[in-house]
Amino acid sequence: MTDTDLPKRPLALLGLGDMGTVLAHGWLAAGHPLTVWNRTAAKARALAPAGARVAESAAGAVAAADLVVVCLLDDASLDSALEGADLTGKDLVNLTTGTPAEGRARAAWARERGARFLDAGIMGTPAMVGVPGSGAYVFYSGSRPLFDRHRAVLEVPAAARFVGTDPGHAALHDVALLSAMYGLFAGISHAYALIEGEDVAPKDLAPLLSEWLGAMGFFVGNAAERLTSRDFTTGVVSSLAMQVAGSRTLLRTAAEQGVGAGLISPYLDLMRERLEADPARHGAEDTVGAITLLRRGAA
Numbered sequence: 001m002t003d004t005d006l007p008k009r010p011l012a013l014l015g016l017g018d019m020g021t022v023l024a025h026g027w028l029a030a031g032h033p034l035t036v037w038n039r040t041a042a043k044a045r046a047l048a049p050a051g052a053r054v055a056e057s058a059a060g061a062v063a064a065a066d067l068v069v070v071c072l073l074d075d076a077s078l079d080s081a082l083e084g085a086d087l088t089g090k091d092l093v094n095l096t097t098g099t100p101a102e103g104r105a106r107a108a109w110a111r112e113r114g115a116r117f118l119d120a121g122i123m124g125t126p127a128m129v130g131v132p133g134s135g136a137y138v139f140y141s142g143s144r145p146l147f148d149r150h151r152a153v154l155e156v157p158a159a160a161r162f163v164g165t166d167p168g169h170a171a172l173h174d175v176a177l178l179s180a181m182y183g184l185f186a187g188i189s190h191a192y193a194l195i196e197g198e199d200v201a202p203k204d205l206a207p208l209l210s211e212w213l214g215a216m217g218f219f220v221g222n223a224a225e226r227l228t229s230r231d232f233t234t235g236v237v238s239s240l241a242m243q244v245a246g247s248r249t250l251l252r253t254a255a256e257q258g259v260g261a262g263l264i265s266p267y268l269d270l271m272r273e274r275l276e277a278d279p280a281r282h283g284a285e286d287t288v289g290a291i292t293l294l295r296r297g298a299a
């Protein structure tokens with residue numbers, strides 16, 4: 001008997017928005033008996049032809065399987081969706097994006113209701129989930145035994161990365177990566193705004209931007225090493241003093257081009273704040289030391 005001959009574990013899925021619907025198709029295609037529920041019932045009924053069992057209520061869906069996955073809009077939706085559902089003995093996996101504090105509070109909430117709990121953060125869009133090689137994956141944190149028990153099922157739509165028993169850590173990793181992404185989007189947006197109206201086509205800047213951002217990717221590892229060692233000076237090739245002076249050129253160029261500097265100025269201000277706090281000491285650092293200013297009171 002091979003693994004594919006084994007009976008597939010049944011599960012219930014609550015929440016059939018763009019993401020939930022893709023997840024549902026993934027589990028159905030893999031042969032898992034799936035019970036679905038959605039607040040707007042038509043989205044659940046649409047999955048019946050693909051083999052889903054449609055529950056009339058969230059409580060009914062929860063009752064249908066030991067493994068209950070929720071993928072709702074936000075943490076508050078869990079309260080309204082799961083109100084009145086009996087979670088006793090259930091394994092609850094929350095794929096809804098939330099904050100670390102929400103993940104921890106939700107774990108305590110689940111425990112009070114007799115359920116085991118895993119929080120999660122999906123790294124990928126609905127177009128990526130279920131597509132081999134797309135790079136989509138899901139962070140999980142909370143109960144390790146629960147993760148181990150359900151890993152094979154959870155990995156049907158996207159690869160799984162367990163990031164610790166603190167139920168807040170999936171959200172922490174998720175939001176850290178998303179925040180970095182928006183910083184990147186902000187810089188890219190500013191760059192395209194600078195060339196607008198000039199004889200430089202966005203499509204010509206695009207490969208240069210990609211190449212440059214790739215080359216600057218070294219900053220990720222460099223920052224991690226310096227934050228660990230707290231050594232912000234050894235081996236610095238682009239000093240903070242030089243970069244603060246250079247940042248004035250960025251701001252003057254934005255002004256010349258008629259582009260607001262709001263997307264880049266917070267980071268430039270942070271560098272300047274670090275330098276001005278102690279120019280003799282911080283001038284020879286690179287920019288990583290400025291990170292210590294972000295957690296106010298922790299520098």
Ligand code: FVH
Nearest residue numbers: 015016017018019020039040072073077081096097122125
């Ligand atoms: N879509 C994406 O690109 C991202 C990728 C990364 C992960 N996020 C997070 O995934 C969660 C679900 O996202 P989604 O794309 O499925 O979102 P929607 O299409 O807007 O569907 C939302 C579902 O939540 C239901 N819902 C909303 N409020 C309530 C409520 N008070 N009670 C019960 N259900 C509720 C909604 O139901 P309906 O509007 O169809 O009746 C949908 O099923 C999310 O955390 C993303 O941040 C997606």
